[in-house]
Amino acid sequence: ASHHRLWSEIDNVVKQQVAWARLGVGESGTGWQLFAEDGEMRMYRREEEVDGMVVDPLKAVHIVKGITGHEVCHYFFSPQYRYDWETTLEQMTVLETISEDTCLFLQTHKRIWPASQRDVIFWSHLRHLPNDQDRDGPDIWTVVNHSTEHKDYPANAGKCVRIYLTVCMLCQTRVNPPKDGAPISRDDISCKITYCSVVNPGGWAPASVLRAVYKREYPKFLKRFTAYVTNQTKDKSIMF
Numbered sequence: 533a534s535h536h537r538l539w540s541e542i543d544n545v546v547k548q549q550v551a552w553a554r555l556g557v558g559e560s561g562t563g564w565q566l567f568a569e570d571g572e573m574r575m576y577r578r579e580e581e582v583d584g585m586v587v588d589p590l591k592a593v594h595i596v597k598g599i600t601g602h603e604v605c606h607y608f609f610s611p612q613y614r615y616d617w618e619t620t621l622e623q624m625t626v627l628e629t630i631s632e633d634t635c636l637f638l639q640t641h642k643r644i645w646p647a648s649q650r651d652v653i654f655w656s657h658l659r660h661l662p663n664d665q666d667r668d669g670p671d672i673w674t675v676v677n678h679s680t681e682h683k684d685y686p687a688n689a690g691k692c693v694r695i696y697l698t699v700c701m702l703c704q705t706r707v708n709p710p711k712d713g714a715p716i717s718r719d720d721i722s723c724k725i726t727y728c729s730v731v732n733p734g735g736w737a738p739a740s741v742l743r744a745v746y747k748r749e750y751p752k753f754l755k756r757f758t759a760y761v762t763n764q765t766k767d768k769s770i771m772f
């Protein structure tokens with residue numbers, strides 16, 4: 533897929549997003565505000581506006597026992613599972629299957645009163661990266677979703693307001709091998725997930741409404757998605 537018209541953009545955005553996701557949220561002074569907490573899940577946002585529109589960057593860190601980064605990215609990337617876990621999805625179309633790890637999606641999301649309905653076109657790329665920092669450190673599995681144009685679906689042509697987003701789902705698997713040399717089971721693994729997203733809502737929507745939507749929807753989304761992966765994988769052999 534290295535010859536594809538989007539390849540250089542995909543490669544650049546993926547590298548930039550992986551670097552961004554690996555930056556911690558640092559000490560509270562760095563402007564990251566903890567806005568949701570649930571068990572091992574911590575969700576942070578920064579309050580930022582562009583042209584009076586809320587584009588609050590979001591960073592969530594979650595540790596989930598019993599699943600791997602490969603499994604998280606497989607279920608996040610693959611179109612056939614999306615309606616199972618993405619509750620705000622009204623319509624999803626795969627516009628192009630660029631390669632087995634790169635797709636082009638058109639999604640319309642359910643309208644959230646009083647904002648008008650939104651749609652988005654994005655490429656989605658699944659990548660496995662060895663941990664270049666420390667050789668024996670856990671490798672990385674990631675999915676990056678980044679808005680793009682498509683000639684057949686011009687922005688704001690129909691009833692939906694086109695939004696623009698960049699999303700990174702970055703995962704690192706931890707294995708605690710059993711003492712007695714037994715084969716590794718799901719009790720011996722956990723996955724550290726860093727989910728980053730920046731969504732430009734396109735047309736204007738009241739800041740208070742958008743912030744309320746994100747505050748409600750993002751924690752629900754990450755909890756529901758990770759529970760879905762746990763449930764889908766619990767009786768299957770581990771996908772490292």
Ligand SMILES: CCCc1ccc(-c2ccc(S(=O)(=O)CCO)cc2)cc1[C@H]1C[C@H]1c1ccccn1
Nearest residue numbers: 618620641647650677695699733745746749750753
């Ligand atoms: C006015 C903004 C409306 C709005 C636009 C876009 C999205 C959205 C799209 C994609 C992705 S994803 O991570 O790429 C997974 C693939 O679907 C996450 C979020 C969510 C909302 C709103 C519906 C709310 C929401 C927020 C967070 C999570 C899920 N839904």
